[in-house]
Amino acid sequence: MDIGELSLRALRQGVVAKKFSATEVVRYYISNLKKNESSIHAFITATEEGALVQARAVDDKVASGEPVGELAGVPLGIKDIINTKGVLSTGGSKILRNYIPPYRATVVERLLNQDAVVVGKNNCDEFAMGGSTENSGFFPTSNPWDVTKVPGGSSGGSAAAVAAGSCAAALGTDTGGSIRQPASFCGVVGLKPTYGRVSRYGLMAMASSLDQAGPFARTVEDAAYLLQLMAGWDKHDATSRAEPVPDYLTEFKKPIKGLRLGVPQEFFGEGLAPEVKQIVEAAIIKLESLGVKVVPVSLPTMPYALAAYYVITPAEVSANLARYDGMRFGVRQPGQNLYEVYTKSRGQGFGAEVKRRIMLGTYVLSAGYYDAYYRQALRARAAIKADFARVFEQVDVLATPTAPTTAFELGSKANDPLAMYMQDIYVVPVNIAGLPAVSIPCGFSQGLPVGLQLIGRTLGEGDILRLAQVYEQATEWHTMRPGISGQ
């Protein structure tokens, strides 16, 4: 039996049945992590010591016959933008290079309450701004399928760590595709829940009206299991949703026959790599053969989505990141007066993409431009939401490519921010509309993974996960593992 191939539930069952100990599981993953890090660089901080203490606590519970949580002994990676109490949390930014939070995010709290074990904090683009993890203030992460390629971003460290087998699953955040796009590039499952399904408390805020945390896993079942354990209302986040959390694993048992799958033409046009198109279309044909009804649909507002996103997000970024002033957290630079302390702390603490978005946000919110940009972007947002709502009267789930290409070369888009933004063209509309979506592996193009994106209606996680699970069961893509070059 290979511990590295067991599902999260099987890991827990093995620990409870004393087939192996939580310590053995954690040691197995930490040994992988150490081996992988020299070529992948998926972690800003590894927490070996703390992980072994947590694992021993689980083993002690098992030994004394105490009940254990649903994630007993399960080793997780946590994106560094998610606060972990007592453990360095930088958000990928130099301005927080020494920040040790005095509290933890609700998502982390909930998973720890289930006896999960944190093996480290995953690298990411600075404050989640980027699509390649090259904007990390510390170092870039490599794609386990080809270390000369990016893992995607911004949650690239989480995706790469799961793909490489450095942890059993991981948490990321998705503001404009930052879970789904790296999941697609790294050949793993990445789920962005409905806005509000999961608490944002303890996430370093990027764009508060779009941010959501979600899981990375090797299988749909593992992703659903993690969502189950982290979802639900939180008194610390007034935008979290109060609707009861369904049992997603029970939802799997419902038949998919008759489920209507919409294929929006706007996601298959110019800019989509021909081979990616072919692979995604083949996946849709596969789903049809499994019993869903495929319906061509149209979402005419899609051309506005990326532009709206790059107004709304920078606007919220410019406000949210005002908190990094060198006074309350992180690093302060010396200056002649208060103004200089602010400008030097921020000027030296932030990287180029963060500065660019803060400036853009400042511009679109300024008196003369507010109506033309920000208000107009909110109009586009309303139109996009209405467009999706109309289509979801005809279909239950939408199928699209996750990204227009496979993972690109490290450094190839670093000097062209707009080209980098275009990578998010299929994932951003989902955040604008607040919908749930999952990316699952659906094939390979020249040795690199391709992702299929399934989008659901509001709180439709059950539908997309059920469909994803049926596809996964009928295919082999999720069983493929990268042979990490350089090892």
Next chain:
Amino acid sequence: MSESKNQLSKEEVLHLAKLARLELTAAEVAKFRGELESILGYLEKLQTLPRVAGVAQPSDSASHWRDDAVEVTPGAAELIKSTPQHQDNLLKVPKIFGE
């Protein structure tokens, strides 16, 4: 601010940086000027959308407030310890008057 569409002057870039409290090098000013112009050019697309009434709210779900009850979390000492400069139970910050 600028005369022709999507063109930013160096002064405008510096003004934005001042508003945003960002110290920029001369090289950064030049770089951001070009990049922001190209991004603003792309954002022009939004102007073709009809200016209908009504803007979006982030969530269609009602906000749910927590009970109005006192809860102590986390301790002040821990919060103060995580600031860049502190002394006893006080934050040390630069003086705000006399500039």
